[in-house]
Amino acid sequence: MLTAFLSGIGKITLNDIAIPEPSKGELLIKVKTALTCGTDLKAYIRGYPLIPMPGPFGHEFSGVVEESIGVSAFKKGDEIMAVHTAPCLKCKYCKAGLYNLCKDIMDTKVIGAFSEYILLPAHIVKQNVFHKPKKVSFDEAAFLEPLSCVLHGMRGLDIKKGDRILIIGVGTIGLIHLLLLKQKRAIVAITDINKKRLKMAESLGADFAFMPQMADTKTKALTDGIGFDYIFECTGRPEVWESSISLLRCGGTLILFGGCPKGTKVSYDTERLHYDELTIKGVFHFMPEDVKKAYELICKGKLGLKRLISGRYPLKDIKKAFDRLKMGEGIKYAIIP
Numbered sequence: 001m002l003t004a005f006l007s008g009i010g011k012i013t014l015n016d017i018a019i020p021e022p023s024k025g026e027l028l029i030k031v032k033t034a035l036t037c038g039t040d041l042k043a044y045i046r047g048y049p050l051i052p053m054p055g056p057f058g059h060e061f062s063g064v065v066e067e068s069i070g071v072s073a074f075k076k077g078d079e080i081m082a083v084h085t086a087p088c089l090k091c092k093y094c095k096a097g098l099y100n101l102c103k104d105i106m107d108t109k110v111i112g113a114f115s116e117y118i119l120l121p122a123h124i125v126k127q128n129v130f131h132k133p134k135k136v137s138f139d140e141a142a143f144l145e146p147l148s149c150v151l152h153g154m155r156g157l158d159i160k161k162g163d164r165i166l167i168i169g170v171g172t173i174g175l176i177h178l179l180l181l182k183q184k185r186a187i188v189a190i191t192d193i194n195k196k197r198l199k200m201a202e203s204l205g206a207d208f209a210f211m212p213q214m215a216d217t218k219t220k221a222l223t224d225g226i227g228f229d230y231i232f233e234c235t236g237r238p239e240v241w242e243s244s245i246s247l248l249r250c251g252g253t254l255i256l257f258g259g260c261p262k263g264t265k266v267s268y269d270t271e272r273l274h275y276d277e278l279t280i281k282g283v284f285h286f287m288p289e290d291v292k293k294a295y296e297l298i299c300k301g302k303l304g305l306k307r308l309i310s311g312r313y314p315l316k317d318i319k320k321a322f323d324r325l326k327m328g329e330g331i332k333y334a335i336i337p
Contacts, residue, residue, distance in 0.1 A: 002337070004114035004318050006043055007054040012319045025122030027074055027129065028067040029082070032138040034113040034335045035060040035309070036321055037146065038171055044322045049262060056112030058335070059084040062132060062141035066117060071125055079132040081141035081298070082120060083148060083291055084110045086127040100152060100285040114318055116337045127288050130295045139334050140298055143176075143305045147294040148286040150176045153257050155290065159230065161185040164223050166247060167206075169234035170197035172308055172332045173257060177232050178204055179303045189222055191215055194328055204307065219247045226250070232257055238264045245269075245278060253279040309334050 007013045022028045037060055043051040051057050065078040074080065087094050087102035094102050112118055120129060132141045150173060159165070163186045167174045170192035181188050182205040189208040190201045198209040210218050219227060227249035233240055236258030244254055245268060260266075272278060286294075297303060310330030313321045314337075321333035 001116040002315055003056050003112060003116070004058065004315060004335075005054050006051065006057045009047060009053075010044060012044070012322065013054075014316060014318075019117050020119040022067050022069045022119060023122075024070040025125060026069055027065055027071060027080075027120045027125050029061075029063040029080065029118050029120060030066045031061050031063045031113060031115060031118055031337045032079075033062050033142045034058045034115075034337065035139075035142045035146075036325060036333045036335065038173065041322065041325050045326060050106055050109075051111060056115060058113035058115070059109070059111050060142050060145045061113035061118060062138045062144070063118070074125070074129065074131075079134070079138075079141075080129055081132045081136075081144045081295065082124065082129040083145045083286070084113070084124070085285070086124040086288065088123065099287040105285065114315065114335055114337075116315070128291050133299055136298060136301065137306065139306050139309055140301070142334070143308075144291065144294055144298060145286075146172060147176060147297065147303075147305070148290045149173070150180060150257075151293050151297075152286040152290040153177075153232070153255055153283040154180065157230065157253065157255075159184050159186055162187060163229045165189070165230045165232070166191065166219070166228040167232045167234060168192075168212075168240055168244060169258060170194060170201050170209075171234060174232070174234040175201060175204060175308055175331065176303075176305070177234065177257075178206055179305070183302075187222075189218065189228070191218075197331070200331070204304075215247060223249065227252060229253070230255065234258045236260050238266050241266045242268065245272060245280070248278060250276040251278070253281060255281045255283060257283055259284075308332050312336055 001019045005013050005015050042048045062081045065074050068074050085105050087099040088104040091103045165186045165188050167190040190206045202209045230253050232255045234257050238260050308331050312334045
């Protein structure tokens with residue numbers, strides 16, 4: 001089978017490797033759609049510790065069961081949607097219900113969706129694989145993983161109609177935040193350095209869209225001078241992590257979704273944190289409950305996630321998709337093996 005390998009910084013090769021053979025409890029999936037991701041792009045541009053190089057990559061996908069070994073819930077020909085991880089259910093974090101922080105979850109993840117086939121191990125099959133309804137396209141189904149991540153970041157937040165919210169960063173994740181927040185009837189502003197992406201955000205329902213240099217002025221004008229109720233930071237840039245709280249109202253919450261490079265540090269004004277009673281929330285990955293909720297939302301078909309796909313490429317042209325993303329062109333590309 002043909003599989004895309006991230007062979008070096010800025011280098012992708014197509015390798016012909018053996019089709020994996022499933023063991024008991026596993027599923028061999030014929031990939032129908034695999035989506036590019038911001039994490040994949042980071043790895044392509046500068047490397048990423050959770051994506052070994054050289055090696056296969058890609059982790060947002062949907063497909064059809066090619067072979068099922070001892071899995072009664074799925075048979076050959078079933079159309080499925082899935083995510084690439086699942087918790088071990090045995091470690092101390094899992095026992096405490098912190099499934100996203102499972103100590104084994106990243107070590108047992110599956111990557112290699114930019115391929116003709118992908119093998120799903122038993123622990124993922126048991127927890128995070130779902131039947132895809134016929135009315136849901138393979139492209140939409142492949143959004144299960146990023147939607148699960150965004151839903152996890154919103155877990156526990158009491159977002160209400162009329163809340164004033166700022167999203168920083170108009171990539172896939174920022175736009176998924178936008179779609180979900182507009183369903184909650186929040187007033188959403190969004191900022192980014194890319195004017196084309198700002199226009200896209202407006203077309204998807206953003207109430208206000210502006211360049212970062214206008215952030216202070218716009219914040220005062222849009223929030224009666226007090227700042228936003230919630231801010232979702234989706235860039236993963238330390239300087240943005242630091243500057244974001246200046247746009248937050250007293251008692252507001254800053255959600256740090258974008259991951260910064262390992263070893264970077266940020267600092268905050270302790271007086272603001274303490275006396276203005278700010279909440280700074282780090283978020284990582286997702287739990288099985290988030291995946292189930294994401295599945296239900298995708299099946300309802302009301303988010304319009306396929307609008308975030310900027311184009312489609314066959315597997316042989318995958319490098320063209322990543323080069324376009326590197327140049328800031330498009331949001332997300334569907335790779336069709």
